[in-house]
Amino acid sequence: MPASIGVRGLVKEFGDVRALDALDLEIAAGSITALVGPNGAGKTTLLRILSGLSEPTEGVVLLDGRETAPDPRRLHAAVGFLPDHFGLYEDLTPRQSLAFFGRAYRLDEAAIAARTAEVLEQVGLTDKADVGSDTLSRGMRQRLGLARALLHDPQVLLLDEPASGLDPGSRRALQETLKAFAARGRTVVVSSHILAELDEYCTHAAILDLGRLVHQGPVSGGPARARRYELRVHGTAPDPELLKGRSGVGGVRVDGARLTFDFDGDEGAAAALLRDLVTSGAAVASFSEVQSTMQDRYLEIVSRRE
Amino acid sequence: MNALRAALPEVGRRWDGECTRSRLALGVATTTIVGACLFGLTRAVGAEHFDCFHVCVGLAAALLGGYGALRAAGSVSAERRQGTWDLLRLTPLSSFEIAAGKFLGAPMFPAILALSLLPWALAGAPLSKYGTPDGALPLLAFLAATALGSWAIGLMVSALADERLGNSEGTQAFVVVLLLPLISGSVPSFARNNAELGFETGQYWGATLPLWLIAAATWLAFGAWAFEAARWRIAHDKLEPLRPWRISAFMIFVVLYFAGFKAYDGAERSALIAWPYVAALVASLAEPWSRVQWRTWLSGAAARRLSGAPVWMRALATLAAIAAALSLSAPEAPRFPILLALFAARDVCFLQWCRLRVRKNADFVAVVYLAILYGLPLLIGGIAAHGQVNYFFAAIVKPNLGFALNVLPGLVEAAAAAALLFHAV
Numbered sequence: 001m002p003a004s005i006g007v008r009g010l011v012k013e014f015g016d017v018r019a020l021d022a023l024d025l026e027i028a029a030g031s032i033t034a035l036v037g038p039n040g041a042g043k044t045t046l047l048r049i050l051s052g053l054s055e056p057t058e059g060v061v062l063l064d065g066r067e068t069a070p071d072p073r074r075l076h077a078a079v080g081f082l083p084d085h086f087g088l089y090e091d092l093t094p095r096q097s098l099a100f101f102g103r104a105y106r107l108d109e110a111a112i113a114a115r116t117a118e119v120l121e122q123v124g125l126t127d128k129a130d131v132g133s134d135t136l137s138r139g140m141r142q143r144l145g146l147a148r149a150l151l152h153d154p155q156v157l158l159l160d161e162p163a164s165g166l167d168p169g170s171r172r173a174l175q176e177t178l179k180a181f182a183a184r185g186r187t188v189v190v191s192s193h194i195l196a197e198l199d200e201y202c203t204h205a206a207i208l209d210l211g212r213l214v215h216q217g218p219v220s221g222g223p224a225r226a227r228r229y230e231l232r233v234h235g236t237a238p239d240p241e242l243l244k245g246r247s248g249v250g251g252v253r254v255d256g257a258r259l260t261f262d263f264d265g266d267e268g269a270a271a272a273l274l275r276d277l278v279t280s281g282a283a284v285a286s287f288s289e290v291q292s293t294m295q296d297r298y299l300e301i302v303s304r305r306e
Numbered sequence: 307m308n309a310l311r312a313a314l315p316e317v318g319r320r321w322d323g324e325c326t327r328s329r330l331a332l333g334v335a336t337t338t339i340v341g342a343c344l345f346g347l348t349r350a351v352g353a354e355h356f357d358c359f360h361v362c363v364g365l366a367a368a369l370l371g372g373y374g375a376l377r378a379a380g381s382v383s384a385e386r387r388q389g390t391w392d393l394l395r396l397t398p399l400s401s402f403e404i405a406a407g408k409f410l411g412a413p414m415f416p417a418i419l420a421l422s423l424l425p426w427a428l429a430g431a432p433l434s435k436y437g438t439p440d441g442a443l444p445l446l447a448f449l450a451a452t453a454l455g456s457w458a459i460g461l462m463v464s465a466l467a468d469e470r471l472g473n474s475e476g477t478q479a480f481v482v483v484l485l486l487p488l489i490s491g492s493v494p495s496f497a498r499n500n501a502e503l504g505f506e507t508g509q510y511w512g513a514t515l516p517l518w519l520i521a522a523a524t525w526l527a528f529g530a531w532a533f534e535a536a537r538w539r540i541a542h543d544k545l546e547p548l549r550p551w552r553i554s555a556f557m558i559f560v561v562l563y564f565a566g567f568k569a570y571d572g573a574e575r576s577a578l579i580a581w582p583y584v585a586a587l588v589a590s591l592a593e594p595w596s597r598v599q600w601r602t603w604l605s606g607a608a609a610r611r612l613s614g615a616p617v618w619m620r621a622l623a624t625l626a627a628i629a630a631a632l633s634l635s636a637p638e639a640p641r642f643p644i645l646l647a648l649f650a651a652r653d654v655c656f657l658q659w660c661r662l663r664v665r666k667n668a669d670f671v672a673v674v675y676l677a678i679l680y681g682l683p684l685l686i687g688g689i690a691a692h693g694q695v696n697y698f699f700a701a702i703v704k705p706n707l708g709f710a711l712n713v714l715p716g717l718v719e720a721a722a723a724a725a726l727l728f729h730a731v
Contacts (some may be wrong), residue, residue, distance in 0.1 A: 014598075015597075057602055069545075075400075087393070090388075096323070101397065221632040265508075
């Protein structure tokens, strides 16, 4: 069953340091949300609180609209979490280890056998199922950690730097696994610094800075600001005068053979602007919105702070 | 085994990881050979020179109480070091399921080794003057009680040990160093005394009971409390809502337990306050509170709820109630419990104040200051005032002083320490 997860007024203090500062966040059921931000922004702290590993100083965590604090076991049963740093039971094989966690998540023996085989296949560790966990490489350990988080088919999957230590092939496989998981209506929150990859599979982004939420929304959209457009004209380099005095237009820049500018208006207003340009005789070759990546938006937000 | 695995997954994990076929075969073969050699030696030289029964029981006690406690003492702290503790905390297992799984799972391998020695002990029993048939049941009961008690103590130390209290092999070794001679020595000596002294009995709460029963029940009762302390800490780590009754119930239990012995009859009853006093100090050492926790408790959503109060504060409140009860029940010596409760309040508040104000080694600094404070009466009393001002610094009854004057220093110091703490918060 899809589950939404949210936080209200979340504060977490470590001594004099405020890691999360009155954070409000809503993560929709069935979404894959990228949690990004500079080091020390509070991402790991937030994930640990969402997973029920850490207690907030103030504020509440909601799972499907219900507070989790009175019954943390309900949260633990619903959430799968892959922490940034974790250990393995070195004296167990991956199969034994997953069987142990399967029992801990109260799966029956038949379900444990089936799910163990399934998640080992998903993370590409089937051939290592019966070797000692102490012989696994770093990437394999990370994949075993992911298998553990997926084992009980959680409603919400929280991942802290899941691609750390993975080779390119495993990263691609991770993306496919997460997309397939979310396609079944499950909710995923993933924290990572590899923003280009997050763009490929995340549906939403939440940007944290200094313990506060500075942006949240769909990945295809941008932060609440004017959209950036690009204009090319036939023949010569475009003249900035073309856009002078037009409503909603600002930040005009000549960038080689094109003009880029911010336009504060919806798609209808953009179409009207294009019509005006053509009517006024401009030889428009192309007119399009510049799609900014998560990395662009992230860098823009961070640079604004600086 | 499958039902146990399903109910307590920790037991299954320990079995899979530690009781592998090769390990079990090697271990059991070793203890079998050792047992056979001990039995053969007894047959060869006679039980008066070498008593197989006695040695096998001692070895079994060492394996159960020493090695078993060592395994239990590493059960949580090792997971914290290895980074698997968080993964266990993420599961929906309850604190009881985790604690019980570790309690039974961690000492499983030593228990199997000890059990494999028991046939040799029983084989040697007829040769031994200590191995009387009538003594076998009490001995086994006592052995089992010491094993369960020592595992619970090991588990408690492991659960309470963290980075601050010394989450290391040293902590575990410390527990075993304490427990090993106690158990491996006391069990065989218990066996010997039991045979020689003809099943001694003792008075407990007016009833005449066999000593082995009192001793075994003591191990089991304190073991149960140690298990509960471990479970409390695991519940704390699991963010389970905590119920505030444990420390108070334990302090009352301690008083009632010792009150059953004749040594605390009459005027000595007031000395019972010393036991809950120690419990309050240990609770204070085991639970430091940061400013954030203080602020949350004083002004957060759960402001000043009893369930959210620090354990040491509840311990002090219980100590005050016990002191009042003891004063009423021991009219021959009513002052001492009240005095000790006041000085306990001073010590505990001072310790908490140090934690907020002293940046490094706050606990160590607090203990040093308190040691000086308790040492001062000796120094001043011995050199200058001939003991006349001792009661300024410690719970000392001065019969020639009125009640109010006697308790005044403790009251003032407790109030000052509480004010200091409140200011620091």
